[in-house]
Structures are given as C-alpha cells and as structure tokens.
Amino acid sequence: MLMTADQEQGRLPGPGITPKPAAPREKAATDPGTSLPAVSTRDLSIFFDDHQVLKRVSLDVPARSVTAIIGPSGCGKSTFLRAINRMHDLVPSARIEGQIRLFGEDIHGAHVEPVQVRRRVGMVFQKSNPFPTMSIADNVTVGLRLNGLRKRSLLAQRMEQALVMAALFEEVKDRLNAPAVSLSGGQQQRLCIARALAVQPEVLLMDEPASALDPLATAKIEDLILELKKDYTIVIVTHNMQQAARISEDTAFFYLGELIEFGSTSKLFTSPSKKQTEDYVTGRFG
C-alpha cells in the first residue's frame, strides 16, 4: 500500500504540521540528499492503439530538484509526464509497458490505486483551470475537501500555507471568497499551483505551466519554482530552452519518443554530448 490509513481518509500524514511554508513531511523514507530518485522509469514504452509514442525510456529524476523535459512537438514529453501520475489510465486506448517507480515503489503495483498515486504526484497544466463555480479559497482546498477532510480550521491552515507557498497569498488575502475566475492569467496559474500544493504531494508535474503567460507572469512562476524545489521534486515540460536553462538542475531531451540525452542542465546547454541535442538546442533542427 502506498498510503497510510490516515492519508487514505484525507487527514494529515503525521502529527505536528506547523504553519510554516516549508512544512516538513513525514512520508516515506525520503531524506534530502539520499540517492533514491523521486521518479524512476525503466524501459517505459507507451502505446496508443498500435502507435508507439514512447520507446523504452529509462530515466531517474532526482529528488528535491527541478528536472526539465525538452524536445520538439510530438516527441512524447507530455506523454511521459502524464504517465508519472497515471493520467493515461483515463485513456482506454493507452497501453503501458515497463516500470515507473515513485520513491522506489511501483506505481502500477498490484494493490496500487491511481488515486493514491495522484495524491502523491500533483500536476499543473498548460492552461490554468481553476474551477469556475468555486471561490479562490474553495479552489485551493478542493483537493482536501473532496477527499474527505472536513475540519474547518485545518482546511483554513492548509489553504493559507498553500497560497503562501504559491506566492499568491499577499495578493488575494483580502478576497479569498471572490470567484477564482476573477484573477488574472498569471494569478490563476499560481492558484492552480496552490491547489496542487494543498494536497501536499511529493512530486509536482508541470506541463508547460507558463507558456500561456506574459513574460512578467512567467518570471514570477519561474521564481516560484526555484523556491518550491527546496521541498518538492519538480518535473517540468517546456518548449522554452532558456527557461529550462534558468530553472532546472537536470534536463532530458526527447525526440520521436526516445530519450536522446539526459544530464545536468549546464552541461546539456553548453556542450551536449549528442549531435541531435546540439542541433535541437541551437535551433538547427531539420
């Protein structure tokens, strides 16, 4: 089982959560600095009907750092990302081969529910999608409320924590009951990040989170990511290589469903090993 009984009922993972933003989490044996990768795939292949979208991808995402995934359109980077929180379970034509491990545990294990995986692995999408019928406060706590957490004081505490972590609290603290759709694009995206963080995941997946935002909002999101990586493992898909160079420790380059190169960001962007990577990164892709 991936979750404790407490977690299943939506309560706190452990005693003594402080209101500080960098709340220590007492989940599975993942200490900072250990070599256990947050996400580890082995020979991961994904098919949609007969079309193979990912070809035997083996990759280790280090914990508590930012890993960027780059590549041209259709290279399988979003497919790879969505496999980590089992979003492909919703697609009937999807077939997965190979292994994905979350802190050492197989996410497709015999007794593992997708819902359990998704509570440990959060996701932020390209287009911000706060729920339109709910207020800002309700949006942040929806993941907790709809998983059974009822205690008001706890919800309020988690909501404030999450909004602080998402660098949004100061801007919205006076209008927490306003409709979520009244926020600007950049604020909505930060709200979605707060919503994902409120559930206290261990890994945060981000699918081109800033691609629909103006440069100022983008810069805020990037700054936020640099703060978040102290506590979370972040995997971000981006088509903006300079963004990857700015915020990630490691970068993976995908092309036509294959992992071409994976390495430290500074090396990959100043002197990549593979010619394909060099060609893509310098924009000479034919």
Add this chain to the structure above:
Amino acid sequence: MEQTHHRRRKALNACMQGFTCLCAFLVVAPLCLVFYHVLKSGIGSLNWAFFTQLPKPVGEMGGGMANAIVGTFELLGLAALLGVPVGVLGGIFLSEYGSVRLNWAIRLGADVLNGVPSIIWGMVVYALVVVPLKRFSALAGGIVLGTIMIPLIMRTTEEVLRLVPNGYREAALALGIPQWRTVLQIVVRTALKGIVTGVLLALARVAGETAPLLFTAFGNRYWNHHLSDPIAALPLQIFNYAISPYEDWHRQAWAGALVLLFFVAAVNVGVRVLTRDKFAQSR
C-alpha cells in the same frame, strides 16, 4: 459603367435585406398572432373564480379550473420525480462513462424516442399501467409525462456536460479526486445551470401534452385525492371544454389556454434571464 454596377449592387443589397427582414417577420408574426388571439379571447374570463373554483356541473354557469391548474403541477411534479433522476443520470452516463459504441446506440435510441409521437407514449402507458390497475390515475399521467421527459433531459444533460472543458476533469483527477466525485462535484456542478435549464424546458414542453393524458390521467371534475385516482390537467380540460357545445366552457377554455401559454412563456423567458447573468463574469 461603374455607376450602373454600383447602383445594381446597392439595389441587390437592399433587396436581400428586405427579403430577410420579411422572413424574420414571418417567423415572429405567428407567435404574436397566437399571443394576441389567446390574450384577447381569454383575458375576459380570467377571474378569481377561475383560479379557485372547481368546474360547475353541465349547464351551470361559472366555475373554474382550479383542479386542472393544480393537477398540471401535480403531474409535472410526478413526471419530474421520474424523468429528472433517470434523465440526468443517463446524460451523465453518456457524457462521462460508457464506451463509444454503447453510447452511440443509446444516443440513437434517445433521439428516436424524442421523435415518437406522444400519443403512442400514452397508449403504451395505458397498456402497462392503466390496464393492470384497472383505473386511470395521476400515477399513470405522471409516468407518461416522465417517460417523455427522459430522453429529452438525457440529451440536453449530455450536451451541457460535454461543454464542460476537459481541463476541469483532468485537474480534479490529478488532485487524486476519485472519478465519481469528479463527475458529481466538479463536472455536474459546473454544468448545473445548463442541466437545470434543460429540465425546466423539458417540463415546459410536457406541460402542454394533451394526447398521452387522454389515456392515462383521463381528467377529473373534482379534486384528486389519491395517486391512483384520475386527475385533471389544464390541456385535458381545455380539450374537453373546447369540443363541448357550451359557450361558457369555450370561454373558460380560452382562459385555460392563456394560463398554459403564460406558464410556458414564463419558464422559457425565466430560464434565459437566469442563465444570462453568469456569462457576464468571464474575463
């Protein structure tokens, strides 16, 4: 040369404009005619007695359609009890669950049923409910109206749910919310206005169904006290009065028609007014 072309184009443009105007008018005109005629014929007979008294026996003047008005609402209530849960849940299934093939078949079935003449529904329910119970009843009336509503509500619910962007579903599922909760508390909640609209419009539509009620509710000159008794309904009463030879009843039929027309119009307009406000929110 160019002058001629220009003048011709202007003339053609004016012709088209005039023609489309005429067509628009031809659409609105019957509506106005109906309203005007019903209003003119029925307004005189609308009085307090009309709304509060039972029909008087044959030959006597006066009386009202109180039982028919109440009966219509009662039937609509029963119909809603049957039609709304089945229709909405069916719509949810079509939109959120099921397989492509199965859903296609269900949708086809629903569309066909929507086209079935309501009198046939009346006959079916007659055979299935009235005959075994050996009596006409409010229950049968409610059932027939409800079954007419089911495919209607199912399709409108499905359409409205499909309009909910997939992003909301994905976001909710990615938070670890189970699918059934996502469907109910996120997707349906987002589409709730649309679903309610669909239900109200379906109710407005079946409120005027006469033929199926002939075999099921049958009509009643008195108050209905049990579900297993026949019940009066506005369309039935209008029908019975209209084909009668009595002048007084004709006037009351017009009044009933006015009430029914007003009810349908009010629901349609009301629904539009209510759904308009929320759209102004989007940035």
Add this chain to the structure above:
Amino acid sequence: MTHFEQELADLKNTLLTMASHAESAVRQAVEAVVSRDYDLAMRVRNADVVIDRFEIDVDETAIRLLAKAPLAGDLRLIAVTMKISQNLERVGDEATKIAKRARDLSQEPPLKLAVAIPQLAELALQMLHTSLDAFVNQDALAARALIPQDKQVDALNKDIQRLLADQMISDAETVTRCLHLMVVAKSLERIADHAKNVAEEVVYLCEAQDIRHAGKAAKTASLPGKGSQEP
C-alpha cells in the same frame, strides 16, 4: 542558413579580418626593426587604431548575439570570439610597441650584434598563424599541439635577453639600442603567449574543456577557504 547562422558567420569573418590585420602588423613591425625602416614603423603605429576599432565592433556584435540567448556550440563560439578579439587587440598593441622601438632604432646607428630576433619573430608569428587556422578549422588537435611551443619561445627570449644584457655590460655605448631590442624580444614573447591563449580558447570551443592555467593548477595544492560543499 538561418539569419542567426549568418550572423555567426559574419562575426567569425570580422574576427578573421581583425586577425589578418594583427598578423600583418607584427610582420611589418619586425620588418621595420630588421630593415631600419622609419616610415614602415610609423605606418604600423598609426594602423593600430584599426585593430582597436575591430575589437569594439566584435564585442558589440557578440553582446548583441548573446542577447538572443544562444546555447551549446553557438554560445561557446561567441564567448570564445570575444576572448580571441581581446587577445588580438593586445597583439596589435605589442606590434605597436615593436614599431615604436623600430622607429627609435632607425634613428640610431645599427647594432653590430647577431640577435636572434628574426627567429623569435618567426616562431611567434607561426604560432599566431597556426592558432588562428585552428580556430577557422575548429581543429582542437592542432590547437593542443601548439601550446607546448610557447616554452620554446620563452627559452629563446631568455637567451636573447641574456645576450643583450651581456652586451650592455661590455659596451656602455650600446645600452640604449640593447634596451630597445630587449623590449622588442619581450613583445614577441608576449605575442606568442597571446597565440597560446587563442589556442586554449579554440580547445574550449571544440571540446568544451577549459585547459587554461593547467600548469598553475598542478603546482597549487587544494585551495584554502573552499569549505564544505552543498550536497
């Protein structure tokens, strides 16, 4: 070719033009020393402003291209180009120094001493030329082969300095002329150093390896004050 690739090619060409100016300045300055040509020396001195202008142009273009956020090979190319232009500008300055001494020497009677200045000049020029060829051809091997040659130049320079010092001691009349020649030899040795720098930049461009200060690093023990690193 994309616009950016064209701009990179233009940058490279500008640098190579600057290089040829620097090379010919050195060559002409040495010629002025050997043939005691006052006019040639003055021409070399006046032409230095062209090389300075080139350095500014190259740097401006490079910064402009950097603002387009290039990566990988392109990024290294631009960084290296800026470094090489700086080295070439210094080579131009050394050539000017040589030219000035040539001018002064031409005003004095010739020195009757066989000094290996032409050989030193040839070595330095050859190093410069090879390093620039390596840049054009992106030939890291040729660049690496160049680097030890600097030791030869240093040795030859030392010999020349000693010879000239002995001459100054034995004949006080020749002091001024010997001093001029010492400066010339020193400048040529510096030109060879700059050629070595260019070679090191070429290695970085081709292999992404920073081989500068390799000799110093071997002599230095672990640096004090580094402290504990973040895991």
